[in-house]
Amino acid sequence: MCVVNTALSVMAYDYPTEKLSVYVSDDGGSKLTLFAFMEAARFATHWLPYCRKNNIVERCPDAYFKSNNSWFPDTNRIKMMYKNMRVRVENVVQEGTISRDYMTNEGESEAFSRWTDEFTPQNHPPVVQVLLEQSKDKDVTGHTMPNLVYVSRGKSMNLPHNFKAGALNVLLRVSATMTNAPVILTLDTDMYSNDPRTPVRVLCYLLDPAMDPKLGYIQFPQIFHGINENDIYGGQLKLEFQIEPSGMDGLVGPSYVGTGCFFRRGVFFGGPSETPELNQDHLVNESINSKEVLAVAHHVADCNFEKKTKWGTEMGLRYGSLVEDFYTSYLLQCKGWKSIFCNPKRPAFLGNSPINLHSILNQIMRWCVGLLEVAFCRYSPITFGVKSINPLTGLCYAHFAFWPIWSIPITIYAFVPQLALLNCASIFPKVCPSKHSLASQL
Template identity: 60%
Template sequence: MKLRVSATMTNAPIILTLDCDMYSNDPRTPLRVLCYLLNSSTTSTQAQVLDRSTELGYIQFPQHFHGINENDTYACEYKRLFQINSMGLDGLAGPNHVGTGCFFCRRAFFGGPSTFVPPEIPELGPFHVVDKPIRSQPILELAHEVASCNYENQTKWGFEIGVRYGSLVEDYFTGYRLHCEGWKSIFCSPKRAAFLGDAPITLVDVLNQQKRWSIGLLDVVFSKFSHLTFGIRSNIGLLMAIGYAQIGCWAFWSIPITMYAFLPQLALLNGISIFPSVSELWFLLYMFLFLGAYLQDLLDFLFYGGTVQRWWSDQRMWNIRGLTCHFFGFLEFFLKSVGIPTQGFNVTSKVLDDEQSKRYMQGFFEFGVPSPMFVPLTTAAFVNLVSFVWGLVWIFRGSKDVEVEGLFVQIFLAGFGVVNSWPIYEGVVWRRDKGKLHIRTTMISTFLASLLVAAASFATN
């Protein structure tokens, strides 16, 4: 709608998309954009954005936020998504659109570089020149006409023209479709952030936002525009399709994360070894894969200006998201696919409360409200704690009935889970403020953890 209304009033060849909570942080940003968009090889004053032959569709700036606490407790910086991955994709067809901080060529919204799709009204086309004042009666009448939601019925808007619909992540889907049509994009990441915005400061808001993203990404993965079918056959090719698919399949990470959060620990409680012992050669492979993956992730994070503390928050939140929003997003998408009604669209709240802001700046997790997503997270924290303590008991007792050497990996995983779950234990035991874990969540999680431990013991016997 905004695209159509702006076409009737100015029809400027460049369009800036920003979230409502973001603002410009660098007045030189438009000049940086024009350096990419202007054709310096011609002596005319016509910009390359008006050239029908250009393939540059948009310039994407990374998202940056002000007000994030020192250790970025909820990993809202999304350094891998907004910077590291975008830099990698820039070597192919270009970065994906992240919904804000992006300058588009208007022409890119009307078909591919060589397949122009004309709108039903010529005034909405990218090459129309507005020759009347914005407040003139014909302009205002046309603007009101195209602003109607019903205007899109039986038209190509949202499917072949404009921002593409069909997913809760319309930004990701739009960038993906533009790349499939043959458009290129550029990643511009100056030292001074081009734009700044607000980040959520409560855990439930962070997880609700990520759950919405997970559902929207799955909408694309399981649509006729799937990356590994439609994407590979289009202009982006195999590598770019895999890059998009890696983001689109976020919700699938909930499966291995949930398994590693529960199965090794429950087996440990019953003295069952499921990994190689320390003396076996395969043990070295497991340690190499674990340490190698985490070390590579840490080096990438530090190389792009991160800190060790923020990297720790990032990997901890990745595990938390796997047990919460990615899991619930996958479940909600499945229920929606089989026709079972689910919760509607939730806008991420970024309203600042003085007490919440104070706790956030101190690095505390803000639980506060009871949420179903906190239940599996807290249950996993309790199971890991019990299994880790039980594993230490076996070590110090030197039990002859159990080969402790074969349980080392499981004890290590349980200890790793305990360290990552420290904010949860803090929210259950020591916290007395309004941001502590709700008593209802604690009781349900305790019951489920006890049930899992009892069921595992019963199955073993």
């Protein structure tokens, strides 16, 4: 349900719906996720007009119903619908399969028929399913709905899937073939939009004629909710996600942190592409549910598509590091792209952070491996970055990339004093009067 809330919160953006498309990546390749989104698409036809009519600010349904918000005549009805949707999704997840009673039309059962016996999360053909289409689907008041597209990229055991970077690159390509909007927001499943006016705020930067044309992306901070009361594991990560990006904003801009970031599409698509549908000026005139458009979308979502292309090296999110966000933005800035850190009073996005020791250690370990991959690659910030961006930004990136090395002195410091105490040895030099006076003189 978390991912459904993420999608609903951005579908309900205070922005013309005919210009909004939401692409959901299901890297687990589960038909249960597709089912949840079919339910979400139906619920959205009630939720969007409700938010618009009552000027709701909290547009993530779960957060809205949890907070004691103002009451409107149709609040109870919508709340009931949300609960029903939740129960249906939870039932299906518990049963692990979707029985016929849950399918409302032929189109739906046809979509699920793609999950054949050979279909496994690690090995399956791509699935692109249009759940809502602007030109056809209307909400209950007759207003256009935004596009909602489910994407599960093709996977093969014999080919590298490149983790999140690979998943995002498929979304970049599928969206290019279907709608090709010039501005893209990437949002993780564990976050949701907390402010419906965010796209307008972003456009103020992107459309400002005085703005540097090399402005590539606008990053919002990751702000977490639901952290343990005393935040014993420092899960807010204020330094990494709020303070340090503000500092980098004074140079050429902050790094990308994987979520809550609006990009110019051009940043990811280098020069002209061999696939005409992936060019920046490609205009989609047909229905996104037409056979031709879907065929191209499936083609670019296939696991073989990237072979012998520049995806992951010069196009899209860059491969080679587990922190694809950090690595990609670093290389983009080396190419001259600039960024902006936008930290409004009301957080634009809210998210979850790990709250138990096991998942925190797992996350930190992944980050450390990813950062060291950048620190010791041929484009290391300390050698390549300081020359390519500017010395200060290069040092900022180096500061992050070499951050895992701190674990060595910290571990030593955690043990040496105790060992010294047990062995009655002194770890600090004895104070020698002559040196002491010298030091005080200095």
